Amino acid sequence: MNEKSMSVHHEDVSTNNHLIAAMTQAEAVIQYLTIKGVSVKGVILHDCKPVIPIEHHTLCEQLLKRLRRIISPLAKTHGVVLSKGHS
Structure with a gap:
């Protein structure tokens, strides 16, 4: 594997880690909102940050x-x- 392809692979892993972290964060927020009786419409990721539309x-x-x-x-x-x- 050359240096350029290693760099691209590293960026993919970093992006995946950010996505996993964002989804984990979203899951915790959704659980909290659900406990409070708030209806969650879905989850959208924007720049690896969760956006959670609610009723x-x-x-x-x-x-x-x-x-x-x-x-x-x-x-x-x-x-x-x-x-x-x-x-």
């Missing part, structure tokens, strides 16, 4: 409120206006 749930509102409380002081400091998002 709207009261947990969404709770998380958004918590996030706004954290971000709001920072946004005001930097002149950013927070919107309510999608209905």
Whole structure:
């Protein structure tokens, strides 16, 4: 095996490891969401990071409120206006 083909093989292994790690992470999040009663629509990988679309749930509102409380002081400091998002 020449140096170039070894490099390509190494990249494939690295990508596979990242995909496996992403799916393992997604599995843990899906289990948590399922326990909380949230319906998961599926899993999408974007740049080896899991994106998990879910059905709207009261947990969404709770998380958004918590996030706004954290971000709001920072946004005001930097002149950013927070919107309510999608209905």
